[in-house]
Amino acid sequence: MDSHIALVGLPGSGKSTIGRYLARRWSVPFVDVDVAIEEQIQCSIREFFAKEGEDRFREVEQDVLAQLLKKPEKMVIATGGGAVLKPENRAQLARHSLVVYLSASPHEIARRLQKDTQRPLLQVGNPLQRLQELHGIRDPLYKEVADFVVAGSGLSATQVAQRVAMQLELGASR
Numbered sequence: 001m002d003s004h005i006a007l008v009g010l011p012g013s014g015k016s017t018i019g020r021y022l023a024r025r026w027s028v029p030f031v032d033v034d035v036a037i038e039e040q041i042q043c044s045i046r047e048f049f050a051k052e053g054e055d056r057f058r059e060v061e062q063d064v065l066a067q068l069l070k071k072p073e074k075m076v077i078a079t080g081g082g083a084v085l086k087p088e089n090r091a092q093l094a095r096h097s098l099v100v101y102l103s104a105s106p107h108e109i110a111r112r113l114q115k116d117t118q119r120p121l122l123q124v125g126n127p128l129q130r131l132q133e134l135h136g137i138r139d140p141l142y143k144e145v146a147d148f149v150v151a152g153s154g155l156s157a158t159q160v161a162q163r164v165a166m167q168l169e170l171g172a173s174r
Contacts, residue, residue, distance in 0.1 A: 004071075004074055005019075005075075005097060005100065006076075007077065007078050008099055009104065012104075012131075013102040019076045021157070021158070028073075029075040030076045031076070031077050033083065036068065040060065041060060058082065061080055062086055062089055065089055065092060069092050070096065081134070082134075098147045098148070101149045108154070150167060
């Protein structure tokens with residue numbers, strides 16, 4: 001691995017699951033940005049959102065992501081679903097990593113996350129509608145920053161992870 005691998009996509013697109021698989025495959029560290037944020041803020045993201053709001057959360061997210069991307073040791077990084085909202089984050093991701101967009105339909109993600117209570121932006125009356133709104137806003141940003149787009153709808157996590165690995169390995173051998 002010549003650079004960090006950063007995974008982007010909607011909440012529930014498989015960034016953490018796929019990231020762990022890739023890190024094991026290549027024997028490199030895996031970091032989930034949301035977990036790193038929680039370690040820094042000493043509470044859950046959901047609690048932080050409720051107390052401090054989304055704007056403050058995005059500032060912390062930007063700081064944590066920048067710190068990770070500047071580390072010399074190469075790693076696989078699962079970003080938060082909204083990390084691409086800040087232009088600074090997109091610039092850092094493009095500059096310091098190979099970015100893979102894990103693309104999945106809002107319908108499939110809503111099905112996967114039916115029982116999820118941890119994602120603050122999805123704690124609404126109609127999570128599917130919210131995912132469709134998020135997709136409309138974020139999809140162009142994910143595509144803007146992505147070096148590779150891997151569609152995961154209808155596939156198991158292992159199948160998606162294998163596709164991502166193949167794309168990255170083929171891309172690296174060019």
